[in-house]
Amino acid sequence: MRRTRDGNLEDIILSLRNLKKSFGDTQVLRGINLDVKKGEFVTLLGPSGCGKTTVLRIIAGLLDADEGQVILEGKDVTEAPPEKRNVNTVFQSYALFPHMNVGANVGYALRIRGEKKAKIKEEVARVLSLVQLEGYERRMPHELSGGQRQRVAIARAVIAEPKVLLLDEPLGALDLQLRRQMQIELKKLQRTLGITFIYITHDQEEALNMSNRIAVMRGGVFEQIGTPAEVYDTPRTSYVARFVGEANIICGKVVSASDGFVTLSAAGGVVTARDGGIDFSAGDDVTISVRRENIQIIDEPQDAVLRATVKEKSFVGGLLRINLELDDGVEIIATRCGIDSPHVPGDVVYVKFSPEHAVAVREQP
Amino acid sequence: MTNEALKLKKKSSRKRRENKRRATSALLVLPIYLFTIAFVVGPLIYMIILSFMTRAEVWGVERIFTLDNYKNIFSEVYFGTFKQSLKLAFISTLAVIVLGYPYGYYMARTSPSWQRRLMSMQMIPFWVNSLIRLYGWIIIFRANGLLDKLLMAIGLTKEPLKLLYTYPTVVVGMVYVLLPFMIYSVYGSAEKLDWSLVEASRDLGASPVKAFITVTFPLTLPGLLTGIVLTFIPSMGLFFIADILGGNKVVLVGNLIQEQLMKVHNWPFAAALSVVLMILTSVLIYIYRRVARVEKLMGDGANENKDKDKEKEMGRGV
Numbered sequence A: 001m002r003r004t005r006d007g008n009l010e011d012i013i014l015s016l017r018n019l020k021k022s023f024g025d026t027q028v029l030r031g032i033n034l035d036v037k038k039g040e041f042v043t044l045l046g047p048s049g050c051g052k053t054t055v056l057r058i059i060a061g062l063l064d065a066d067e068g069q070v071i072l073e074g075k076d077v078t079e080a081p082p083e084k085r086n087v088n089t090v091f092q093s094y095a096l097f098p099h100m101n102v103g104a105n106v107g108y109a110l111r112i113r114g115e116k117k118a119k120i121k122e123e124v125a126r127v128l129s130l131v132q133l134e135g136y137e138r139r140m141p142h143e144l145s146g147g148q149r150q151r152v153a154i155a156r157a158v159i160a161e162p163k164v165l166l167l168d169e170p171l172g173a174l175d176l177q178l179r180r181q182m183q184i185e186l187k188k189l190q191r192t193l194g195i196t197f198i199y200i201t202h203d204q205e206e207a208l209n210m211s212n213r214i215a216v217m218r219g220g221v222f223e224q225i226g227t228p229a230e231v232y233d234t235p236r237t238s239y240v241a242r243f244v245g246e247a248n249i250i251c252g253k254v255v256s257a258s259d260g261f262v263t264l265s266a267a268g269g270v271v272t273a274r275d276g277g278i279d280f281s282a283g284d285d286v287t288i289s290v291r292r293e294n295i296q297i298i299d300e301p302q303d304a305v306l307r308a309t310v311k312e313k314s315f316v317g318g319l320l321r322i323n324l325e326l327d328d329g330v331e332i333i334a335t336r337c338g339i340d341s342p343h344v345p346g347d348v349v350y351v352k353f354s355p356e357h358a359v360a361v362r363e364q365p
Numbered sequence B: 001m002t003n004e005a006l007k008l009k010k011k012s013s014r015k016r017r018e019n020k021r022r023a024t025s026a027l028l029v030l031p032i033y034l035f036t037i038a039f040v041v042g043p044l045i046y047m048i049i050l051s052f053m054t055r056a057e058v059w060g061v062e063r064i065f066t067l068d069n070y071k072n073i074f075s076e077v078y079f080g081t082f083k084q085s086l087k088l089a090f091i092s093t094l095a096v097i098v099l100g101y102p103y104g105y106y107m108a109r110t111s112p113s114w115q116r117r118l119m120s121m122q123m124i125p126f127w128v129n130s131l132i133r134l135y136g137w138i139i140i141f142r143a144n145g146l147l148d149k150l151l152m153a154i155g156l157t158k159e160p161l162k163l164l165y166t167y168p169t170v171v172v173g174m175v176y177v178l179l180p181f182m183i184y185s186v187y188g189s190a191e192k193l194d195w196s197l198v199e200a201s202r203d204l205g206a207s208p209v210k211a212f213i214t215v216t217f218p219l220t221l222p223g224l225l226t227g228i229v230l231t232f233i234p235s236m237g238l239f240f241i242a243d244i245l246g247g248n249k250v251v252l253v254g255n256l257i258q259e260q261l262m263k264v265h266n267w268p269f270a271a272a273l274s275v276v277l278m279i280l281t282s283v284l285i286y287i288y289r290r291v292a293r294v295e296k297l298m299g300d301g302a303n304e305n306k307d308k309d310k311e312k313e314m315g316r317g318v
Helices: A052-060 A102-106 A108-113 A117-130 A146-158 A176-193 A204-210 A228-233 A238-245 B003-050 B068-073 B076-109 B112-127 B130-141 B146-153 B167-192 B195-203 B208-237 B239-246 B253-262 B267-315
Strands: A012-023 A026-037 A041-045 A067-072 A087-090 A164-168 A196-201 A213-218 A221-226 A248-258 A261-266 A269-274 A285-290 A296-298 A306-316 A319-326 A331-336 A348-352 A358-361
Touching: A012 A052, A012 A196, A026 A052, A026 A196, A026 A221, A041 A052, A041 A204, A052 A087, A052 A164, A052 A196, A087 A146, A087 B195, A102 A108, A102 A117, A102 A146, A108 A117, A108 B208, A117 A146, A117 A176, A146 A164, A146 A176, A176 A204, A196 A204, A204 A228, A204 A238, A213 A228, A213 A238, A221 A228, A221 A238, A228 A238, A238 A248, A238 A285, A238 A358, A248 A269, A248 A331, A261 A285, A269 A285, A269 A306, A296 A331, A319 A348, B003 B267, B068 B076, B068 B267, B076 B112, B076 B167, B076 B208, B076 B253, B112 B167, B130 B146, B130 B167, B130 B239, B167 B208, B167 B239, B195 B208, B208 B253, B208 B267, B239 B253, B253 B267
Parallel strands: A041 A196, A041 A213, A087 A164, A164 A196, A269 A358
Antiparallel strands: A012 A026, A012 A067, A213 A221, A248 A261, A248 A285, A261 A269, A285 A358, A296 A348, A306 A319, A306 A348, A319 A331
């Protein structure tokens, strides 16, 4: 179910075509394809080591791909050096020049380009006010806090008005509160500037919160590319379901399939789920994903329920978390509001979820 | 005993203990002080005093105050020696920079296996005394020596060049002895350089040359400055190089001091020469420290960035 390109071809600012890259014997990228539209906020989401930074470095020109093409505004820039690409990067470590003050750091791109001093000064002031650092020109990077350095790094990268801004886990080093605040500010900044953002993170909340589209990456390929709602509600693979929605995965055999729904027998019960666009016939193996908050726990057996044993209860992040073990030994987690529930570990209960809240996913190795 | 008196006693005993502790630590550092006074400060003061005395007619020194020794330095012959020393130090340092900076920089950037190879190329000769190695240069440079034979064999020259005991040969000797100091200073700086800074500069539109000028060079400047100090200052005093490779033709301050002390036995004048040389090098070190202090401050910023990066990487278990 590859997402079709909508909009005109001119709207597409950056295309990645079948990028492949190996470091020694390890294949880091195994065919990366992505079309990014003008003004879009695309997030590459994946765990560390999945190759997302490698993709970014290839787009920036800091790394050569073994195979494939990078097309920027219709031009093949695969072979172009970084300084010849209208793409700028906000580095994970910020990479602020320690021997230059904030003004010189931010104005660097314009100075290299040979702009007039007065114009640089004006532009630096303008961009610094965008990131709320008015009057910080004369400070040195080491005099700034982590959050301020981050803003300087962003200001430095946007001053030359790149076609695409690449952000490599820019909020990774900040504490949670500042991170939440910066998420909002970055989103606002992106809307103000109208620059296309390609953003890297391993934090699914960040991805869901900020992006127009998310590309979930694993082992050098994109497992799913879609809007946050698509990725969250209709994960294509069990991996996406687990990584993005922290969903429960239940495996079974198809009993029947019709009208976009699939009925399966699993863990000693029979349940129904959306088929997620996959064609099923009776007897097929099937994997479904159900998010934690959609799992109901009832005491008496009904139709379409699964029997389970309560294993553990904990109160995490404002939610009560109940770990349950299904009859086939699979562990699932249910969350609910409130600080406690009447169930105690060892209780036999029944698990229920509405077919709308469950979706069949592909099981990929 | 009243309460007050008790308190007072307590207080005084605490004070006594404190004093005792201080006395003990003073006793522990005393040998270092004694050593420094006896072998560094003492001779220095003696040398300064000596430089204001008069040379005795036959042997030794007479205790008559005079400024003649210093006036003598500014006479044409001796002042010329100073100028020549400075010139040689300048030329040698320049050559050492040109050869040593790229070497040290490349050594920091290349693969670990090449790093080891390049390092041992510098280290292994150090296992042999530098004086002995200098005699090796005589074999190469002397008339009909290795170099002459080679040049004549390939037909570049027809007769021996008589390179030994010339100015360029002394420069070669200086560069040869001092090069490792530059290489390791630059290496130390370049190795600490956070490469993502260079990438950032390329990303922001700088060509490789511009990235070098605006980022790499300023950030490796502290190493270069250290290398300059470690090259320039010794090169004014390395008299044995000028002696061995320069014969009597190249006379440096170091040679002059040695000559005045050992051959002419004009100790006060040798002392005055030493004092002036010392002042000269002190001024150079002072300038270096003024410049390097600013640089170091900036260097710290770079390292901080790098450390943070490492921390993060480790935290995420990559």
